[in-house]
Amino acid sequence: MTQEFDELVSHAHETRVVVVGGGVAGLVAALECAKIGMRVTVLEGSSRLGGAIRSAEVAGLRLDTGAESYATRGGTVRALIDELGLGDKVTTPNAGGAWLVGIPGVGAAPLPAGGVLGIPPNPWAADVRRIIGWGGAWRAYLDRLRPPLTIGHEHSLGRLVRTRMGRKVLDRLVSPVTTGVYSARPDDIDADVAAPGLNNALTRTGSLSGAVTQMRGASGARPGSAIEGLAGGMSTLVDALASRLSDLGATVTTDAPVSAVTRDGDVWTVSAAIAGVDTEADLVIMAAPEDTARGLLSGTVPSLAREPGPSPVVEVVTLVLDAPALSSAPRGSGTLTVPGSYTAKALTHSTAKWSWVAEAASGHHVVRVSFGAQGEPPATAELDDARAAALALDEASAMLGVPLAAEALRGAVRERYAQAQPASALGRAVEVEAVRRAVSATPGLAVVGAWLAGAGLAQVVPDAQREADRIRRAALFDGDAASDAEPEETDAPAQ
Numbered sequence: 001m002t003q004e005f006d007e008l009v010s011h012a013h014e015t016r017v018v019v020v021g022g023g024v025a026g027l028v029a030a031l032e033c034a035k036i037g038m039r040v041t042v043l044e045g046s047s048r049l050g051g052a053i054r055s056a057e058v059a060g061l062r063l064d065t066g067a068e069s070y071a072t073r074g075g076t077v078r079a080l081i082d083e084l085g086l087g088d089k090v091t092t093p094n095a096g097g098a099w100l101v102g103i104p105g106v107g108a109a110p111l112p113a114g115g116v117l118g119i120p121p122n123p124w125a126a127d128v129r130r131i132i133g134w135g136g137a138w139r140a141y142l143d144r145l146r147p148p149l150t151i152g153h154e155h156s157l158g159r160l161v162r163t164r165m166g167r168k169v170l171d172r173l174v175s176p177v178t179t180g181v182y183s184a185r186p187d188d189i190d191a192d193v194a195a196p197g198l199n200n201a202l203t204r205t206g207s208l209s210g211a212v213t214q215m216r217g218a219s220g221a222r223p224g225s226a227i228e229g230l231a232g233g234m235s236t237l238v239d240a241l242a243s244r245l246s247d248l249g250a251t252v253t254t255d256a257p258v259s260a261v262t263r264d265g266d267v268w269t270v271s272a273a274i275a276g277v278d279t280e281a282d283l284v285i286m287a288a289p290e291d292t293a294r295g296l297l298s299g300t301v302p303s304l305a306r307e308p309g310p311s312p313v314v315e316v317v318t319l320v321l322d323a324p325a326l327s328s329a330p331r332g333s334g335t336l337t338v339p340g341s342y343t344a345k346a347l348t349h350s351t352a353k354w355s356w357v358a359e360a361a362s363g364h365h366v367v368r369v370s371f372g373a374q375g376e377p378p379a380t381a382e383l384d385d386a387r388a389a390a391l392a393l394d395e396a397s398a399m400l401g402v403p404l405a406a407e408a409l410r411g412a413v414r415e416r417y418a419q420a421q422p423a424s425a426l427g428r429a430v431e432v433e434a435v436r437r438a439v440s441a442t443p444g445l446a447v448v449g450a451w452l453a454g455a456g457l458a459q460v461v462p463d464a465q466r467e468a469d470r471i472r473r474a475a476l477f478d479g480d481a482a483s484d485a486e487p488e489e490t491d492a493p494a495q
């Protein structure tokens with residue numbers, strides 16, 4: 001027994017793992033392998049770790065400019081945070097939810113409570129009727145009177161909502177949520193993947209609003225609505241992952257864009273052209289975004305050689321403002337927009353949402369304005385930084401209903417992101433399953449990241465842990481296990 005154990009330990013210590021991409025998926029997968037003594041190298045193409053978890057200094061404040069929170073669902077992200085010793089930094093957003101702006105004939109109103117993907121359980125509720133009017137409420141109520149829905153009846157969220165509850169519910173309540181959260185139109189979203197359990201609830205209740213009511217009753221809250229953050233920002237999670245990896249003896253190299261991944265027998269070679277690195281590996285964990293991952297792996301796994309559809313590109317402009325009029329948090333924690341009404345798609349009033357940001361900002365305000373969605377390039381894309389900041393300031397002023405003069409601006413930073421295709425996009429689940437199958441049939445290979453797991457840390461982190469576990473088990477216990485592995489399930493995205 002002891003001898004077997006010693007052999008296992010020494011086998012782990014001899015196993016060389018290269019992780020391509022130092023976003024959260026890559027760092028989490030690297031940690032799982034480093035923990036058991038494997039020799040881990042992370043190659044990150046850019047000059048910083050973290051990928052879409054990014055921070056920047058704006059007017060002397062260190063602020064999240066990408067992901068700023070995580071969904072508590074499943075508890076995996078929180079468990080990782082605790083494991084890394086960051087538990088005392090966990091914080092919850094202030095009460096006072098988001099608002100909706102750009103509502104025709106209404107302007108701005110608080111986002112109604114209790115919906116699923118914006119679908120209201122009760123169209124007559126005052127906060128819903130305020131947005132869709134009496135006509136919209138009557139039309140939505142027809143959902144209860146029409147013949148019952150059956151399972152599998154309609155996969156497109158857009159068509160489902162339009163036919164059951166009408167255009168006002170679709171345009172004014174559901175579209176702002178899918179555009180703001182998934183950067184996608186409701187017509188392109190698979191209702192069953194985006195809201196697991198909706199289809200079953202439809203069958204049981206026979207109506208859409210009935211299904212939403214039942215789902216709310218079952219969970220006690222809007223699915224996926226509970227979030228937490230970290231005082232100091234989500235990038236402290238990336239710092240802690242990097243520091244734990246270094247303690248465990250892993251090598252983490254930035255400015256090392258991988259340009260080729262090849263395999264000869266059981267040995268992989270990973271080449272990072274600019275850094276001049278050519279690293280041999282027994283296991284490769286691909287943690288780069290979809291287009292790069294497919295490109296690098298297509299020689300070894302031919303079925304991955306496919307141009308992915310265009311990714312939604314978003315730009316987030318973070319502004320620090322000296323604007324006392326914002327102290328009353330005029331639109332709660334931020335706003336979603338009715339598509340077509342504003343140039344920006346969403347705004348987060350970070351100082352109203354997070355106490356740690358308000359304390360750090362000592363009287364100033366921080367707002368983040370997001371531009372761009374699927375098929376709609378960000379309006380800031382062609383502007384220089386100063387003009388992008390000016391446009392963001394104008395949009396913030398209109399969305400928050402408060403005049404904001406140019407002199408209020410204390411600092412601004414703009415970041416650009418290519419988002420993963422939403423896991424809930426129609427047809428996506430089938431594609432993801434095909435990729436999983438091809439990858440798990442390739443010994444020594446794992447692929448992680450939001451393009452397979454779905455966007456959001458609550459999807460990406462557990463998926464990266466599962467994939468790393470699958471590949472390290474296969475390496476240690478049974479060289480062939482990789483080809484027998486079942487494909488992972490696809491999680492629905494949180495937000």
Ligand SMILES: Cc1cc2nc3c(=O)[nH]c(=O)nc-3n(C[C@H](O)[C@H](O)[C@H](O)COP(=O)(O)OP(=O)(O)OC[C@H]3O[C@@H](n4cnc5c(N)ncnc54)[C@H](O)[C@@H]3O)c2cc1C
Pocket residue numbers: 020021022023024025026043044045046048049050051052053065066067068069070071256257258259287288289292314316417418419448449450451454455456457458460
């Ligand atoms: C603006 C924005 C806000 C978000 N807000 C939230 C939020 O509040 N809560 C939440 O849960 N989720 C949020 N998300 C989603 C979440 O951030 C992502 O799903 C998650 O961070 C994706 O991690 P990843 O490791 O899969 O990919 P990425 O973060 O994209 O990491 C991929 C890494 O691979 C590197 N790479 C690319 N090519 C190469 C190469 N050739 N060689 C080596 N490295 C390479 C990249 O530089 C990058 O570092 C947000 C996303 C965005 C864009």
